[in-house]
Amino acid sequence: MSKIGIIAGAGEFPLILVRKCIEKGVEPVVVAIKEEADESLNELVDGVFWQPVGKVGKILKFLRTAGVSEAIAAGKVNKMRIFRDIKPDLTAMRLLWSLRDRKDDTIMNKVADLLAGEGVTLLPQTKFMEDYLPEPEVFTKRTPTEEEKSDIEFGFHMAKEIGSLDIGQTVIVKRRAVLAVEAIEGTDSCILRGGSLGNGDVVVIKVSKPNQDLRFDVPAIGLQTIKSCIDARAKILAIEARKTFFFQKTESVRLANRHNISIVSF
Amino acid sequence: MSKIGIIAGAGEFPLILVRKCIEKGVEPVVVAIKEEADESLNELVDGVFWQPVGKVGKILKFLRTAGVSEAIAAGKVNKMRIFRDIKPDLTAMRLLWSLRDRKDDTIMNKVADLLAGEGVTLLPQTKFMEDYLPEPEVFTKRTPTEEEKSDIEFGFHMAKEIGSLDIGQTVIVKRRAVLAVEAIEGTDSCILRGGSLGNGDVVVIKVSKPNQDLRFDVPAIGLQTIKSCIDARAKILAIEARKTFFFQKTESVRLANRHNISIVSF
Numbered sequence: 375m376s377k378i379g380i381i382a383g384a385g386e387f388p389l390i391l392v393r394k395c396i397e398k399g400v401e402p403v404v405v406a407i408k409e410e411a412d413e414s415l416n417e418l419v420d421g422v423f424w425q426p427v428g429k430v431g432k433i434l435k436f437l438r439t440a441g442v443s444e445a446i447a448a449g450k451v452n453k454m455r456i457f458r459d460i461k462p463d464l465t466a467m468r469l470l471w472s473l474r475d476r477k478d479d480t481i482m483n484k485v486a487d488l489l490a491g492e493g494v495t496l497l498p499q500t501k502f503m504e505d506y507l508p509e510p511e512v513f514t515k516r517t518p519t520e521e522e523k524s525d526i527e528f529g530f531h532m533a534k535e536i537g538s539l540d541i542g543q544t545v546i547v548k549r550r551a552v553l554a555v556e557a558i559e560g561t562d563s564c565i566l567r568g569g570s571l572g573n574g575d576v577v578v579i580k581v582s583k584p585n586q587d588l589r590f591d592v593p594a595i596g597l598q599t600i601k602s603c604i605d606a607r608a609k610i611l612a613i614e615a616r617k618t619f620f621f622q623k624t625e626s627v628r629l630a631n632r633h634n635i636s637i638v639s640f
Numbered sequence: 641m642s643k644i645g646i647i648a649g650a651g652e653f654p655l656i657l658v659r660k661c662i663e664k665g666v667e668p669v670v671v672a673i674k675e676e677a678d679e680s681l682n683e684l685v686d687g688v689f690w691q692p693v694g695k696v697g698k699i700l701k702f703l704r705t706a707g708v709s710e711a712i713a714a715g716k717v718n719k720m721r722i723f724r725d726i727k728p729d730l731t732a733m734r735l736l737w738s739l740r741d742r743k744d745d746t747i748m749n750k751v752a753d754l755l756a757g758e759g760v761t762l763l764p765q766t767k768f769m770e771d772y773l774p775e776p777e778v779f780t781k782r783t784p785t786e787e788e789k790s791d792i793e794f795g796f797h798m799a800k801e802i803g804s805l806d807i808g809q810t811v812i813v814k815r816r817a818v819l820a821v822e823a824i825e826g827t828d829s830c831i832l833r834g835g836s837l838g839n840g841d842v843v844v845i846k847v848s849k850p851n852q853d854l855r856f857d858v859p860a861i862g863l864q865t866i867k868s869c870i871d872a873r874a875k876i877l878a879i880e881a882r883k884t885f886f887f888q889k890t891e892s893v894r895l896a897n898r899h900n901i902s903i904v905s906f
Binding site for chain 1: 719720722723724739740741742743794798801802805807808811812814815816817818819820821822823824825833837838839
């Protein structure tokens with residue numbers, strides 16, 4: 375049986391990926407980032423290797439020792455930790471020192487290089503995950519109005535520009551004004567801020583970066599995103615078709631319908 | 641004696657401008673935006689016309705009746721009000737309906753057109769204000785380190801890009817990562833968020849837009865900006881030389897020195 379390394383960050387994504395691997399007869403070798411990953415990984419596979427994000431050397435050694443030649447980095451690692459409470463080991467310190475900037479892609483490219491140095495190829499996050507990348511569709515009962523469609527288009531353009539700078543992938547718009555731009559705070563905080571600044575009725579747009587490296591940071595939404603949209607009194611959640619993961623779709627659409635929110639991919 | 645209309649928004653700027661006009665022998669005809677402007681305008685001139693931001697028709701009529709042919713829009717009007725608690729009159733409603741988007745420049749260009757329709761030319765905010773546009777300088781005892789200079793450069797580039805989209809003019813950076821991007825929340829909120837996300841030691845960069853229309857939204861810092869930097873535990877406040885107003889300089893530099901913050905224009 376072939377093996378695949380899974381470096382598990384936050385959320386549903388690593389759980390889904392592990393299940394998909396098992397379905398396809400691939401053995402998942404799981405490194406779980408202690409600060410981020412869901413403990414229920416332990417219920418899916420034995421021998422999950424739990425490590426803090428700063429222990430890069432240990433993580434690399436584990437994957438090498440396990441004889442893994444391919445890996446997927448699944449689920450977010452909160453970048454704020456790099457500025458706050460990370461305790462880097464020697465390898466992590468070397469990595470941080472060698473960065474020309476701390477954009478997501480810069481950091482992840484270095485991680486990919488380190489893995490390559492251990493003979494491990496980082497695969498696209500979309501591997502095994504085709505089912506979760508929707509085509510253009512309106513998922514909910516409620517469909518966007520013409521006015522809202524124009525906000526989606528405006529926000530799409532703005533979010534692509536922000537993405538091209540590798541700052542973030544989400545913007546919150548109301549009547550063709552940008553209320554909030556995501557940087558390091560994460561999508562949920564950005565949605566809540568935008569909703570509060572606009573006093574509700576906002577449009578949330580999340581897209582992939584123009585030069586999206588599929589190995590990292592493929593945008594994703596799920597049940598938590600819908601909950602944030604409800605708290606922000608958003609009326610639309612729009613994602614980029616074929617390039618955004620939609621996790622927990624059934625529950626998410628059900629919840630969105632109850633709150634008269636449109637979810638669309640376009 | 642020649643007259644000039646002053647449409648007074650928030651902060652020190654309208655007060656300073658009114659004083660400058662008087663110094664130069666120009667009579668200021670002041671329309672004060674009720675939600676924003678400082679009441680001490682009443683102490684500087686008689687007959688200040690106080691109106692809520694939504695009463696665009698009344699404001700235009702007042703300037704026309706006063707026989708003003710030139711005006712300056714001084715001081716911010718919080719754009720959030722347009723989404724929250726504005727009560728527009730007919731002229732304001734027509735203005736809002738005619739906008740293709742609600743970017744700052746789109747709104748202000750329409751305001752300038754409305755004024756032009758009344759025979760009033762909107763002048764650059766920099767008129768009479770040369771003393772407040774600093775050359776490149778380090779204002780404080782503390783000067784930026786090489787590492788911090790590189791953050792300033794990185795942030796300058798990012799802020800210019802955000803400015804070119806007419807989203808905002810401020811970014812908060814730490815070790816070449818963008819922690820926060822200003823959109824509609826205003827500079828002070830953005831600084832506080834960035835400081836909190838980065839756990840202090842952040843660099844604040846504020847620039848003009850690449851195609852800055854000097855008639856509106858010339859970036860400005862002052863004592864309140866320094867207070868926000870202190871609360872955010874920022875270490876640098878960097879502004880664009882010749883294109884950013886520095887108000888209350890003496891008090892600001894004094895306060896920054898006490899908190900070991902660098903203020904630089906570059």
